[in-house]
Amino acid sequence: MLRKWQIECIDLVEKKFAEGRKEFLCVATPGAGKTVFSAVASQRLINKKKVEFVLCLTPSIAVMRGVQDKYEEILQKPLDGKFGSIGLCMTYQSFQYAYQNLAERLSGVKVLLVLDEIHHCAGINEIKASAWARPLLYLIEKVKPYVLSLSGTPFRSDMQPITTLKYDGSLVKPDYIYGLQEATRDDVCRSPVIYLIDNTKWRLTQRGEVISEHNCLSSLLEQEQIAYQRILEDRQFMTHMLSNAEERLKEGRRLRLDQGGLVVASSINHARQITQILYTLTNEQPTLVTSDDPDCHSKLIKFKNGTSKWLVSVGMVSEGTDIPRLQVCCYLSRIRTELHFRQVLGRILRVRNNETESVAELIIPAHFELLMFAKRLSEEIPESADLIKYCKFDITKPETNDLVNDSKKQISLELDTLYEKGNELQVNPVNPAEDFISARKHKMADTNVGVYGLYIEEVMRYCQ
Known part of the structure; x- marks a missing residue:
């Protein structure tokens, strides 16, 4: 059963993407259920023929396995990139060595790019982008996917801008916020x-x-x-x-x-x-x-x-x-x-x-x-x-x-x-x-x- 905030945010994702937007940032406090939200949002977009392939990136193998299990449970299809799968789940580290091949293969495909804990990626242009961010920028330019960015802590200790995020001066501009006050x-x-x-x-x-x-x-x-x-x-x-x-x-x-x-x-x-x-x-x-x-x-x-x-x-x-x-x-x-x-x-x-x-x-x-x-x-x-x-x-x-x-x-x-x-x-x-x-x-x-x-x-x- 979905939580109230997850329902609201999924509806907003559908609305924004239907209006022609290509990027969406959800900021929800750690522990609020961002993985379930993003998996169900992916399912809705697949059912409405807006998305044909889900590419989900995570910061670590431990997180990747949990995310992949939850997505496969909700989507009822594999997310391992093999024949018959609906997508692929991998770490940002692994993505560095596969992004060019993926960009070529996904050309012309309706892709949803889910970026879990996006604050790990710094830089909004290729010149100043970090090692994890540069491949993202390349794939986004070549494939033109829908981008769903997730974070519970949308800031960095080095004060660098986070990849795919929009800013008003130095302030992040999320599309949806669910804070700890609301969650408690x-x-x-x-x-x-x-x-x-x-x-x-x-x-x-x-x-x-x-x-x-x-x-x-x-x-x-x-x-x-x-x-x-x-x-x-x-x-x-x-x-x-x-x-x-x-x-x-x-x-x-x-x-x-x-x-x-x-x-x-x-x-x-x-x-x-x-x-x-x-x-x-x-x-x-x-x-x-x-x-x-x-x-x-x-x-x-x-x-x-x-x-x-x-x-x-x-x-x-x-x-x-x-x-x-x-x-x-x-x-x-x-x-x-x-x-x-x-x-x-x-x-x-x-x-x-x-x-x-x-x-x-x-x-x-x-x-x-x-x-x-x-x-x-x-x-x-x-x-x-x-x-x-x-x-x-x-x-x-x-x-x-x-x-x-x-x-x-x-x-x-x-x-x-x-x-x-x-x-x-x-x-x-x-x-x-x-x-x-x-x-x-x-x-x-x-x-x-x-x-x-x-x-x-x-x-x-x-x-x-």
């Missing part, structure tokens, strides 16, 4: 609850002497030459974050036994460390999916259809992956862009059948950039500021597991010559002061950062 109101998406974890006393020491103290993580990172990655990879800090997430999931599974959790890691090695900690905390082996594992896709499917607790990944579950039983997420990635933040949140927003008034719980370190993204997200949901409830309290309850640190126990991080610039780690930069304007200069030998205060949890609860 309609019970299409869960209401997000974001937990920011911090500590009341971060202390930087050198050879046993206190150099500085900070009352929050943001102050530490802004004023000291400390790579964020080092904090994320500290075992005791990870354990506290993961035990917090485990408590949320345990509570949720009292209501629904198959509720699942996702941990987003910074690297494959980081993901393996997280898996070990989760196993110690839960006595249950988490599902680890990484790009270097040939069985990663089958593991994703098994987790999706199973009842196990935790799924750990680096980037394979950050966008477009449909696992509705995921409802808790612990974000331990070093990537700090608004696009990635919202896409990860989207993984736990999807509702299941007969699910109403449920929440999606995201646990994050209290990094100032992540806090900024969370606040921007909050502005899109409520109609007034009083609808956001803030609750700040100390986490002081005793932990029984010996892996979980006491709230006053020190966390020591040995600092080396790593400095941070944006989302990249650099070794021995020529001038670290250029990376951190406000950074204080310290000799790095024998320097530690420790947590000596109470853990603080700030809750951002989004109410309809």
Whole structure:
């Protein structure tokens, strides 16, 4: 059964294309059901003889398989490009090596080009287009297809214009928008609850002497030459974050036994460390999916259809992956862009059948950039500021597991010559002061950062 927004948008697609338009942009919040919408829209256009072939492009193999399965279920025909199929589903990466041949074969055919998560493609002309965008522009020029672009986050971290999109100055001009405010109101998406974890006393020491103290993580990172990655990879800090997430999931599974959790890691090695900690905390082996594992896709499917607790990944579950039983997420990635933040949140927003008034719980370190993204997200949901409830309290309850640190126990991080610039780690930069304007200069030998205060949890609860 189609949702109200999907029906409205499909009708609008038919109307615009009937009027002679060739391009349509649908912006719908992650988890709202863009794949079903686009598949049914394709079916309508095929039935009305407006389209003879559907070419659907996705950002990854994992997303492609889910999209292809859904399209074939709705269209009742294969989408593998073989004899008897109604179209072809492939990744933008694969399309780079097939676009000229496809353009030649599809010449004169009524084609619908579906561009899933189009924000991955930058540039509106061939000269400035990215590697994924250039083949698109070529095919659009040669084949003249109908173009249906989809995105839940129609912006890029590099501020480049997105391929096929129309702009009014620097603002995107969608043909249809379905935001998170509407999605939570309609019970299409869960209401997000974001937990920011911090500590009341971060202390930087050198050879046993206190150099500085900070009352929050943001102050530490802004004023000291400390790579964020080092904090994320500290075992005791990870354990506290993961035990917090485990408590949320345990509570949720009292209501629904198959509720699942996702941990987003910074690297494959980081993901393996997280898996070990989760196993110690839960006595249950988490599902680890990484790009270097040939069985990663089958593991994703098994987790999706199973009842196990935790799924750990680096980037394979950050966008477009449909696992509705995921409802808790612990974000331990070093990537700090608004696009990635919202896409990860989207993984736990999807509702299941007969699910109403449920929440999606995201646990994050209290990094100032992540806090900024969370606040921007909050502005899109409520109609007034009083609808956001803030609750700040100390986490002081005793932990029984010996892996979980006491709230006053020190966390020591040995600092080396790593400095941070944006989302990249650099070794021995020529001038670290250029990376951190406000950074204080310290000799790095024998320097530690420790947590000596109470853990603080700030809750951002989004109410309809």
